Amino acid sequence: MKLRNTLSLVATLAVAGVVTTPAVTFAAEEIVKIDGSSTVYPVTEAVAEEFQTAQRGKVKVTVGISGTGGGFKKFCRGETDISNASRPILEKEMKLCAENGIQYIELPVAFDALTVVIHPKNTWAEEMTVAELNKMWAPEAQGVITNWKQVSPRFPDRPLKLAGAGSDSGTFDYFTEAIVGKAKSSRGDYLASEDDNVVVQFVSSDENALGYFGLAYYLENQDKLKAVKIKKDENSPAVAPSVETVNNGTYQPLSRPIFIYVNAKAAKEKPEVREFVAFYLKHAGKLAKEVGYVNLPDQAYELAMKNFQAMKTGTVFGGHAEVGVRVEELLAREAKQ
């Protein structure tokens, strides 16, 4: 029977495949393995694309998305060469890396500006202070602050509808750190989504809504949304998020640097990793702008390059996110392991 022959051939092939393959490895291949934050992903993807074109396919680059935390887990087990991170490495991740003998070089590659957005018809909340946002988002507000009027007497009597990042994202960590004062501390009764387009949809269809996400999502949806101007405190000027205000450091406290972490051993032993990082720092400014992020000042990339060439390992944050620091200052700091 013809069919039977086919079936037995298929079975043999399958067995042969499973038995012979584990012996094969591809050590000769030049692969740069990257994983981590979805926020940093568009920048790294753009760099990887350009790098592979420049190398004419000689070096292969793979980029995954497992979130900043998930990325560090793989990175600290030595499974990846580079980790994308939308926040600095945390203490427990530093410990994990140390346990496995993984040393890393911390390099800021661009800025992201967290943008607080409202419906275009919302005329009362075009400017807000950090204190007002805090009142809105603090854990104590859960179930209590449900009306705009409760946030401030200058707001109308309208229901307050909130949307924001899900608790697994670095965006959530940074927003809570900057607004509430403690990372991961937030009210829970809001529309939480890992997909920022859901927040865009939600806020653009409800006059009483307020949400937050990365600048790129606002820039693409300016016709549907309005960005809130942020006042650091009562007496500071209200600043709208834009490439300029992030770059000159006035959009505070919601602008943050995003990073790549490079495995120091891979950088020493694999020339393709070295080349890729150098390429990254050289082109990140231009490419970051192209995908909706804010480039660092030029001298910051130069400083980062110097740190990389000197193989300056460790983190300058000591396991905590910091709000409102300038990148140049970060790069000049002494790193901790």
Add this chain to the structure above:
Amino acid sequence: MQQSEKNELTALRRDIAKRRRWDVIFGLIGLGATLIGVIVLFALFTDLVLDGYRHVVQEEFYFNFPSRRPERAGIYSAWVGTALVMIVTFLAAAPLGVAAAVYLEEYAPKNWLTELIEINVTNLAAVPSIVYGLLALGLFVYILDFGQSILTAGLTLALMILPVVIVATREALRAIPQHIKEAAYALGATRWQVVSDHLVPYASGGILTGVIIGMARAIGETAPVITIGALTFIAFLPPMPFAGDPPAGPFDWLFSPFTVLPIQMFNWLSRPQSEFHSLAAGVGIVIIVATLLMNGLAIWLRYRIRRNLTW
């Protein structure tokens, strides 16, 4: 007297009409229930087609790698990844599933252990796919050290569709008339001869249907493939056997990093730029059409093979 008979008759007719009316009403409700599914699917598909049509008709969409520029972005690495993963899934699930089904149906003694296995096989079909992903992450990626590769993904999805294949194969085996088996045994055939010369060939239509329907489910699976570490950006293809310099081994591709269509779709969908959303719709069309083609193939094969069988 006549008057009352007439009254009775009209009452009866009214009664009958009432029942007939219910008949019609239920018919309409039933039709509505059937149409809801079809209409929803049709609406979704139309929406996808309107969004993604312009990509699907372009050749570059299929032969470009993903890119930050939507107008240059394509699904080359994704569809090749999906195709290769499906090949591994087929090669693993078909022999394992058929062997297990034949064993359970023809060889296994009827005792509590067999029954336990049977109950478990049926239950496995309802296990959420992400659980298979977690299992595979532990078993294939870390213990067996297959890495985050096409092989791992293929085997994971094969495990996932195994219950479907087993159940379908058993149904197909049971559908073969008892007298065929008895005739073969009466002529002195061994169990293996009965199975390999008669049962499996006759059941092949049903078996293939089961395998293909299982694969049609696997092609759209995202959760287990993400769990084992499929990548998002990949702008190269797995190594072709014997191609390149130095030449790749015949099985190198099994260990290559990869991505699949649903992951590419998900990634584009979560981008801020709306051009990427329409690319995602394009991928959606490709996946739906692939699923429809596979189901169509299953129906056609079943029809073809059944037609040639007479008993």
